Amino acid sequence: MSLPLLWHNWLLPRLRLGPRGRTAANAVFATACAAAFGIRETDYDLHAAPHHAGGYRDSVPTRPIGEARLGSLGVGPCGLPDRRVSRGAGCSARVGNEVVARHRAGRVAHRGLCWGGASLVAVAVGYGTALAIPPVRTRLAEFATRATEVDLAEWVVVHIPIGTVYSEELIFRGVLDPLLDEEFGPLGIWLGATAFGLWHIGPARAAGDSVLATIAATASAGLILGLLRRRTGSAIAPALLHLAVNAGGAIAPRIALRAIRTGRAGTDTLDVRRDPCG
DSSP: OHHHHHIIIIIHHHHOOOHHHHHHHHHHHHHHHHHHHOOOOBOOOTTSOOSSTTOOOBSSOSSOTTHHHHTTOSSOTTOOOHHHHHHHHHHHHHHHHHHHHHHHHHHHHHHHHHHHHHHHHHHHHHHHHHHHSHHHHHHHHHGGGSOOSSOHHHIIIIIIIIIIIIHHIIIIIIIIHHHHHHHHGGGHHHHHHHHHHHHTHHHHHHHTOOHHHHHHHHHHHHHHHHHHHHHHSSSHHHHHHHHHHHHHHHHHHHHHHHHHHTTTTTTOOOOOSSOTTO
8 A cells, every 4th residue: 555655755756757658658657567466357146145344256266167167087988098087177177267257357347337327327317416506617717727738738638647557557456456355355345445535635735635535535435446346346437537537637627617708607706817728
């Protein structure tokens, strides 16, 4: 838990990189964490008792397929020597494990895509509803004055998907959450959410936001993302939800601001002298 926090709150700010440099550095760090600690794609069976308190099931069977069939036999069904039987059992085990692993990985990915797609649609509907309500639209437009360091299109297409979603989901939901569940059981989800909140201390200070409020908000978001990870067994679903929330949070205020400026917002009132959209 301490390694990502030291990186994001202490070392990365001291590198004094621009937005492109920070995005690249975060992506490299996340990839290095995944290479060092491994990514556990898991199959969470809702209808069976979990293997441990965290509720995760390994995607690869703990006992090789074929071992029970041939491993304890002295000869094969055709009277083959022991050595040939053991070789056949080993081959069957490897092939069987690969087939089962691919099947479970496909099932996990499909479940992640379904839940992630539904989450993305729900977020889009939420932002659309907010833009349709004049008081909420006006409030959204106020956030548009917080201009990003790069062009909005680059921010949404490059920095949010790679520097934020890829990096954070790989570190927290891909690597850290399964490890915490294995070590701490039901407490793992709370530790993961807390770490996700503390990860945002540096950005909050850089933006001049309340550190405590940022930790509380992002820890709550981390709890939701962690629950989605555990519900689906895949990091795909929380990644899509994360992408939808962050991208929508960058785009919706600009849409609201333009609507007010062009008069489509009816009776909305807002001081738009600092229009970052030009």
